[in-house]
Amino acid sequence: MTIAASAPKPTIYHAFAVWRFVAALIVMMYHFVHLSDDWRIWVPWLENMMPLLDLFFMVSGFLIYERYRHQLGNLKSFGTFLYKRLARLYPLHLITTTFFVLLGLGWEAGLIRAENGPYLFDWSALPANLLLLQAWGTTEWLSFNFPSWSLSAEWLCYLLMPLVVFIAARNGIPGLIFGAVIAYLLALFVIAQGWSAAQSIAEMKSWGALRGLGSFFIGAALVRFVEISTFRMRSHLVGQFAMGITVWLMFQPVAYGYILAALGGTLWLAALAERDNPDGMAWLRPGLPLFAVSFGIYLWHPILEAFFLKGVWRIIEPIVDFRIDWLFIPAALGTIIVALVSHALLEKPTGDWLIDRLRGRKTRHALAARTALMEGGR
Incomplete structure (x- = not known):
């Protein structure tokens, strides 16, 4: 038996x-x-702390890649992956967006006041919001439930997940880092062309999918970094201290790239501690x-x-x-x-x-x- x-x-x-x-x-x-x-x-x-938004995308890249990298072997499994992610995220997006649609109808009818109504209730942008395309450069400004731009950026990352897995399998950590660099260079190109009102990557929202994709690639690379790290890290305090240093850096006149590197290093240290001392933060x-x-x-x-x-x-x-x-x-x-x-x-x-x-x-x-x-x- x-x-x-x-x-x-x-x-x-x-x-x-x-x-x-x-x-x-x-x-x-x-x-x-x-x-x-x-x-x-x-x-x-x-x-100053807006780079913490990149933390969302890095953590997402780490957790999604770690969990699903071996489950995307064909088109059917990829479709299942997308369905499950939408099942977890889209219902709340739909409900909160619907609230702002109803609010917009009230504003149109003169029942409520909204100084930014023409921008917040931009009906031409509603299809992009419903299809999670509003952070792909399809809209000039954010509208309706404006923080959902990050969900739109996540959606692009999910759609490109097979590419992330392919690059990781063929080129490993260098390939994933290269993917992040390409995403950030595309973001800088958008800014240089004047297509985005943002003056830096850290400010990007209506084109935030590029920013999110770069951080998502970094998160996936961190999974591989943890796997090849041979020394043991039992202290969880090291990661907490590193996060404190990273937040301090956000208030200093340092380049955005250094803050991204600090965030990546912080997540790496925390993940090592979870690997080597899983009950340390029980x-x-x-x-x-x-x-x-x-x-x-x-x-x-x-x-x-x-x-x-x-x-x-x-x-x-x-x-x-x-x-x-x-x-x-x-x-x-x-x-x-x-x-x-x-x-x-x-x-x-x-x-x-x-x-x-x-x-x-x-x-x-x-x-x-x-x-x-x-x-x-x-």
Whole structure:
């Protein structure tokens, strides 16, 4: 009798989860403080940390490549991969975009005020938003649920995932780094041609897919770096210290490339520690359900901003004696709560249902094929 070997237990990257969660909070507060009386102080200060958006793409490249690189052997498996990614991400995108569509209809009807209405509710850009093309240079500015540009960038990375796997198999780490360089050079070319309003790669959003692709390639390369690293790294504090240094660099007059390299090195150190000491951050595991909603915070916060900071504030402003800044914390807490509820009651159940439909169809096809084979043998 043979006993089937159990599948290896997947690595839990605690630091990645925490850093993505904190980065989502920083992006949320960055958008909130645009409404503050002191926005001239807070907006430029927080803009120093905008390279943390590249952290999202690097972590995504790392986790997606590590998990799926051996599962994309043919067109069918690639289609399954894309379906599963859409099942996890698109439902929330559709719901939050629909909210802004309804808001736009209210603005068109004169029921609500929106100083940036012509840009936020750019109906010509709605198809690109729904098709996740808004960060591919198809729109002049961001519209509707504007942070979803990063989801559009992710979608390009998913579509090019077979290319990432092919380059990694043929050329290894040098090939992946070369892919990142090409993506960043294309981004610089777009800026030089004046096709993007951004003055640097770190500012790119409507062409942010190129920026995201470059960081995605780096994330995939880090998987290979971890695999070839022979020395042991048991301390998780090293990675945390490296992240502190990286954030400090963001406030210094250093080139964007150095910050990307620092982010990559930080993720590499953290991944080594997870490999060599997987229980070293086990104390964070009770918080993983909270850290897992960074995507929800990212997409929900503009809606909570519209409700708290533009809706409620306009009602209470004439009768209260405090600044709008006092509403930032309730808006942030509300966003986190909505993201948690949304993940538990909407995103995960919907994603599971969609994936179960795919599995059920595969099972039915397999049973039909088996039945046909048996009947043919009679």
